[in-house]
Amino acid sequence: MIVYPAIDLRDGACVRLMHGRFDQVTRYDDDPAARLEGFVDAGAEWVHVVDLDGAEAGRAVQHDLIGRLARAANVNIQSGGGVRARDDVAALLDAGVARVVVGSQAVAAPETVRDWLGAFGPDRIALALDVNVRDGVPVPALKGWTEAARIDLWEALARFPEGAASHLLVTDVGRDGALTGPNLDLLAEIVRRRPDLQVQASGGVAVAADLTAARDVGCAGAIVGRAIYEGRFTVEQALEAVR
Template sequence: MILYPAIDLKDGACVRLYKGEMDQATVFNDNPAAQARAFVTAGCDWLHLVDLNGAFAGAPVNAAPVEEILKTCDVPAQLGGGIRDLATIENWLSKGLQRVILGTVAVEQPDLVREAARKFPGHVAVGIDARDGMVATRGWAEETNVEVTDLARQFEDAGVAAIIYTDINRDGAMQGPNVAATAALANAVGIPVIASGGVSSMADLEALKSCGAPLDGAISGRALYDGKIDVAEATAFLKS
């Protein structure tokens, strides 16, 4: 398993939200590139980036800090938020991004996801964000009647690199991940699943690692900033 330190970008700063609410943002670093370098120095193998403003705007907003991270960090990074057309996907990959995360378009334009996965094999992931098992889109602001597993199964044969599954009610709440739902999704599809939302302790990582499903990794944000999880220790544990 891989530890993915999260850098969520809002108005150019590195923040964490509480349960996805934009008006409940805590700023942890006003220099996201410096924060990214700190994670890399601590030993992480990947970075997980989110353009929060972009998720609402439907287009990249925090491009400058993302580009600075890509220029100054030598580990692969994945990015979600506001990526909703092939031109944007191609632009980010050309700048050195390893993987784009498609969320809203996975629901609204699934054919675009398939086309992107064909055109850029290994570089396209699907972000599935859910409340109570139902998918939410557009920066988590809009609820759908689509079930998580049903959406994931649509892309079984598409060649997507991973599914990032976020339980919104757990995100930023430091209450632990939804291990059962994450494991159920990972066991239901053949696509690698990355757990997100509520990963706040080494015990949470241990629970995910031993959940009975072949998870690709886990994303953690606030717990890293608060010192609840040590990047080097967690990375070594998940690799062992």
């Protein structure tokens, strides 16, 4: 399993949201480059970087900063937020990002995103489906988690048949930043239905055992944010747990 320490950028600072709400922001530090270097020094091979301003605005906002981070550190960066056009994907890849995360467009414009996957390759793009679970049904959230899709997660995934995509990042919005543990039932169901996808768990990781639990249900990766920022465990301990 790959552990992805997270850097969520808002106004150039490292922050975390609670339940994806932009009015519930915790600011952790003002030097994302130092934070990134710390993750690299701890042994991280991948880091997950999100342009929260871009996600909220629906357009690229901090891609220049993300590019500087990608060029400055010897690490693979997976990044998204505000990716709405092919040029956004190309700009991030050209800046040195290893994999671009595409969220709302994967639900709103699947044909377009399939074209991007064909053009850039399925290993350079991760589909990111953020969901709210309603009466047991996972429903994708769009536009910085401010709107609900009219289809469920399974229909959204069906628009990317086997072979179209390789990476899927799934965030349970209700658990994001809440330190309540990942939604293992949902993750296991996704892995069961779509064994062709490398699933990344996001939302709720509180202790290192949550990472091994996600691995044990078949996840190929896990995003870790608040638990590391608040000292519940270190990047070193996370990496050791999943070895």
